[in-house]
Amino acid sequence: xxxxxxxxxxxxxxxxxxxxxxxVKMTYLAGSGHPGGSLSAADxxxxxxxxxxxxxxxxxxxxxxxxxxxxxxxxCPVYYSALCRVGFFxxxxxxxxRKFGSRLQGHPAxxxxxxxxxxxGSLGQGLSVANGIALGLKLDGKPNRVYCMxxxxxxxxxxxxxxxxxxxxxxxxxxxxxxxxNNLQIDGFVEDVMGIAPLADKWxxxxxxxxxxxxHDIDQIKxxxxxxxxxxxxxxxxxxxxxKGKGVSFMExxxxxxxKAPSKEEYEKAMAELEAQDV
Amino acid sequence: xxxxxxxxxxxxxxxxYGEALVELGASDPNVVVLDADLSKSTMTKLFAEKYPxxxxxxxxxxxxxxxxxxxxxxxxxxxxxxxxxxxVAGRAWDQIRTTICYSNLNVKIGGAHGGISVxxxxxxxxxxxxxxxxxxxxxxxVIVPADAIETKKATLAAARMHGPVYLRFGRAPTPIFTKEDxxxxxxxxxxxxDGTDVVIYGAGPLLYEAxxxxxxxxxxxxLSVAVINVHTVKPIDVDTIVEYAKKxxxxxTVEEHQVMGGFGSAVAEVIVQNHPIPMEFVGVQDRFxxxxxPEELLPAFGLDAETIYDKVLKVLERKGN
Ligand SMILES: Cc1ncc(C[n+]2csc(CCOP(=O)(O)OP(=O)(O)O)c2C)c(N)n1
Ligand SMILES: [Mg+2]
Numbered sequence: 333x334x335x336x337x338x339x340x341x342x343x344x345x346x347x348x349x350x351x352x353x354x355x356v357k358m359t360y361l362a363g364s365g366h367p368g369g370s371l372s373a374a375d376x377x378x379x380x381x382x383x384x385x386x387x388x389x390x391x392x393x394x395x396x397x398x399x400x401x402x403x404x405x406x407x408c409p410v411y412y413s414a415l416c417r418v419g420f421f422x423x424x425x426x427x428x429x430r431k432f433g434s435r436l437q438g439h440p441a442x443x444x445x446x447x448x449x450x451x452x453g454s455l456g457q458g459l460s461v462a463n464g465i466a467l468g469l470k471l472d473g474k475p476n477r478v479y480c481m482x483x484x485x486x487x488x489x490x491x492x493x494x495x496x497x498x499x500x501x502x503x504x505x506x507x508x509x510x511x512x513x514n515n516l517q518i519d520g521f522v523e524d525v526m527g528i529a530p531l532a533d534k535w536x537x538x539x540x541x542x543x544x545x546x547x548h549d550i551d552q553i554k555x556x557x558x559x560x561x562x563x564x565x566x567x568x569x570x571x572x573x574x575x576k577g578k579g580v581s582f583m584e585x586x587x588x589x590x591x592k593a594p595s596k597e598e599y600e601k602a603m604a605e606l607e608a609q610d611v
Numbered sequence: 612x613x614x615x616x617x618x619x620x621x622x623x624x625x626x627x628y629g630e631a632l633v634e635l636g637a638s639d640p641n642v643v644v645l646d647a648d649l650s651k652s653t654m655t656k657l658f659a660e661k662y663p664x665x666x667x668x669x670x671x672x673x674x675x676x677x678x679x680x681x682x683x684x685x686x687x688x689x690x691x692x693x694x695x696x697x698x699v700a701g702r703a704w705d706q707i708r709t710t711i712c713y714s715n716l717n718v719k720i721g722g723a724h725g726g727i728s729v730x731x732x733x734x735x736x737x738x739x740x741x742x743x744x745x746x747x748x749x750x751x752x753v754i755v756p757a758d759a760i761e762t763k764k765a766t767l768a769a770a771r772m773h774g775p776v777y778l779r780f781g782r783a784p785t786p787i788f789t790k791e792d793x794x795x796x797x798x799x800x801x802x803x804x805d806g807t808d809v810v811i812y813g814a815g816p817l818l819y820e821a822x823x824x825x826x827x828x829x830x831x832x833x834l835s836v837a838v839i840n841v842h843t844v845k846p847i848d849v850d851t852i853v854e855y856a857k858k859x860x861x862x863x864t865v866e867e868h869q870v871m872g873g874f875g876s877a878v879a880e881v882i883v884q885n886h887p888i889p890m891e892f893v894g895v896q897d898r899f900x901x902x903x904x905p906e907e908l909l910p911a912f913g914l915d916a917e918t919i920y921d922k923v924l925k926v927l928e929r930k931g932n
Contacts, residue, residue, distance in 0.1 A: 460676075
């Protein structure tokens with residue numbers, strides 16, 4: 333659908349909007365799933381998959397690929413949508429999400445889909461895996477990069493901080509972590525449930541390079557990902573300030589839309605809003 | 612009941628693990644080793660000394676260690692991760708289940724300090740549940756070698772096969788009673804002693820106690836006792852287990868682990884579905900371990916030749932002999 337890499341900001345915006353429409357339709361058809369965190373990450377997923385990452389839609393296991401680990405596995409709707417729109421599989425399959433017999437499991441399953449590097453869904457585990465891949469790449473002297481998307485609530489898991497230590501200790505400058513800082517988790521605001529602030533200071537204290545951006549600003553996302561690639565001797569985290577449910581007015585900033593599918597009316601309203609936002 | 616103990620060469624099974632890793636380091640550049648601040652106990656230090664660039668100390672962070680190993684496996688490495696069994700199979704269970712086994716990644720887990728014979732460190736460090744927690748995860752292979760020689764072979768075999776493997780070894784020196792040239796095939800049990808009246812299935816160093824009990828039973832009572840080394844707890848050798856169940860008609864299982872869900876349960880699953888016979892279980896009976904010397908703890912917990920001897924007589928009574 334688009335010639336990669338897509339550099340044009342307006343085109344990337346259009347792609348992000350497509351991912352959002354997919355997320356809404358997929359969760360509606362499935363009758364369950366996680367729209368909130370999928371929508372907050374959509375712009376970053378668009379830039380990662382269409383602008384930044386090296387990948388070959390004809391060969392998921394291409395040796396030259398950059399690796400993507402979705403540590404917050406529950407937002408797989410937007411991940412499946414990105415994989416599909418990049419050309420790994422046809423659109424029809426998107427609508428099988430969460431159905432019996434589908435490759436599109438409720439949480440990403442590497443045993444079902446070659447495109448997925450590792451199964452996730454139990455939060456807090458992805459950054460460790462990203463580090464392991466990065467260590468292996470360094471041992472082999474390979475230039476591939478490893479991207480890992482985390483949730484802000486997910487950062488409450490202790491293992492994440494173990495992995496943060498590991499990446500800095502082994503100077504994994506081929507790792508780029510991205511935090512979808514949408515301020516919400518299931519039980520409410522992250523700062524009410526179990527505060528993680530001051531987040532940038534924490535990562536800095538653990539010897540990471542920190543880049544803070546507006547996670548819905550395509551140009552800022554592009555710039556941050558480019559910058560991260562040039563930082564040597566330490567890993568980089570992009571702390572992306574986002575709005576959970578972004579793009580669908582009634583889903584924005586509502587904890588209730590973390591893991592709930594829209595009804596028929598809500599689906600139609602959401603799709604109309606997203607159509608109107610198409611550039 | 613006179614169990615005859617004689618001089619026997621003793622060596623901790625973990626030494627076999629460390630020696631095998633060094634061999635693998637030389638033969639396969641893809642082998643990497645991770646430890647969580649226990650490399651002197653797990654014997655991965657032997658590998659670390661020779662191949663420092665392929666050894667990663669992950670600090671006291673077991674969950675992260677398992678995840679990092681998963682990533683290395685994705686990148687084509689053959690990671691061996693080691694720490695005590697309680698910490699790896701307990702604390703990092705979800706990481707093993709979801710990240711490693713669900714993704715069927717080629718990660719080899721060396722679980723040290725399995726069993727009560729860990730000794731003075733006591734219950735916190737005596738892994739008595741990990742055969743159960745590891746064998747119930749799909750894709751996982753579980754191997755419990757009998758002595759240091761077999762541990763070395765098992766470690767080499769684990770590197771040759773694809774997929775997650777849990778290797779269990781102990782801290783204390785235990786008898787060497789397998790031979791260098793004995794064949795070791797993952798999933799294939801070995802007959803250590805043939806017999807027709809009763810069969811003892813075992814996994815791990817306690818098999819030596821089973822052999823002592825079998826000898827004594829033959830001398831005292833003229834019984835013909837088979838002893839089978841079921842080193843691979845999963846996938847378990849159904850054919851050999853059923854063959855001996857049919858031949859002997861009564862069985863005792865022997866393990867240095869909780870009886871609930873462990874090796875004996877695995878054998879019972881095979882027997883009840885294929886050829887039900889009376890069974891008795893030698894193992895830890897639903898209690899935590901304690902501090903002490905291995906030679907004090909093993910009899911106190913009923914994990915010795917004397918207990919095995921009694922259980923054989925008990926199961927034979929049930930058989931109707
Ligand atoms: C280990 C673990 N505990 C609990 C859950 C259930 N769970 C799924 S999503 C979620 C909240 C995640 O919040 P956040 O990381 O902020 O994600 P986002 O807001 O981007 O959806 C929870 C608790 C889980 N999947 N894994
Ligand atoms: Mg959140």
